[in-house]
Amino acid sequence: MSIILFLQLCRTNAILKEIKKVQMEEKPIKILLVDDDEEYLAIAKHYLRSFHHRSFEVDWAHDEASTFQILRRNPALDVILMDYYMPETNGLDITKKIFEAGFSIPVILLTANKDFRIAIEAMKFGVEEYLVKEQAVDTILPRTVINVIERIQLKKRISEVENARKKTEAIQELIVTMCHEFNNPLAAIKISSDILSRQQINDHHKELLETLNKNITFLEKQIVKLRDFNVEKKAEEG
DSSP: OHHHHHHHHHHHHHHHHHHHHHHHHSSSSSEEEOOOOOHHHHHHHHHSSSSTTEEEEEEEEEEEHHHHHHHHHTTTTTTEEEESSSSTHHHHHHHHHHTTOOOOOOOOEEEEEEHHHHHHHHHTTTEEEEEGGGGGOHHHHHHHHHHHHHHHHHHHHHHHEEEEHHHHHHHHHHHHHHHHHHHHHHHHHHHHHHHHHHHHHOOOHHHHHHHHHHHHHHHHHHHHHHHHHHHHHHHHHH
16 A cells, blocks of 8 residues: 555544544534424334434423423523324414423424414414324435424524624714714813913923823824724725
8 A cells, every 4th residue: 555545544533533432522412392293202203313414312291381381491402393283282372381480492283284374374373384183204204304404503603793783883883972972172271281381380290291292192003093994994894
């Protein structure tokens, strides 16, 4: 074996190890299935074994009470799979109570048949996705779960960027106000200092005036720098 080929093999093995390490470090997606049909739990777990090197942990609740027991025990769930048809209630009512209780976990609504009225109502409730059970087979269920998680993460990033932008704008406005508020009294002090310098004053007072004028000049330069920096930032963002 040549040295070049040996080095290439070593490099390939190193890359594969790094990929495997990243995959191992990636946490499994935690899912809560809310469904009174225990048979569907087995079906869902079958489809959620793994997908694109992502693993899933599926917990199960069969009614509203057990749902909130699990949520209080494990609020760090990634997704809730919510069946619409539940005994004595429906999935949307449970979803509403989940959101009212302050849990911000994305919900995917599952139904036995396609009903656009339910789908529209689900979106009004803040449900992230709507799936018919019979169609949520093979890779569709895990793909939908991952897509919802990625969508939520994207929304969070957009929100963070928007909040950062608003903070920047607030700081820029504050800088403009500060510059304006400082300029007026500095101008008045400069005028008073100029008037005093023309009077008959002793050497000690002259030294004090010189120090005052130096400080005023320093402050003016800093205000100009701050104002110019603010203008440059606005130009970059514009």
